[in-house]
Amino acid sequence: MLFAFLCTDKPGHLNVRMDTRPAHLEHLNKLNxxxxxxxxxxxxxxxxxxxxxxxxxxxxDMAAARALAEADPYYQAGLFETVEVKPYNWVFNKPEA
Structure with a gap:
């Protein structure tokens, strides 16, 4: 099942995002x-x-999705003010498997 993470940065935390970006990209590359x-x-x-x-x-399931969201280095660095995890149904322009 697909899940969307809708993450909102804390105001004034662009430096946290930039400092943590290499670890975040490494994390996403592994997930990919x-x-x-x-x-x-x-x-x-x-x-x-x-x-x-x-x-x-x-x-x-939702528990596994939340665990993935919380494993993100941005999350662990305290970048996000909010993180919503929602089930997602990709309907339009979905690439063929």
Missing amino acids: ADGTLTMAGPFLDDEGKPNGSLVIVEAE
Whole structure:
């Protein structure tokens, strides 16, 4: 099942995002290599600076999805003000398996 992580950065924490980015990318690359990551990328503010993240993963259930969200170095560094984990149904423009 797919799950979407809707993550909102804490205000004034761009430095935390930038400092933690290499570890975050390494984490996402591992999820991608494992076939767990579907897509990911930052939300942007009006100036084009990242201020949150959207990550979509394949997970067995909500507990497994939450564990993946909490394993992200951004989460562990305290970057996020909020993290919503929601089941997701990809309907349009889904690539063929």
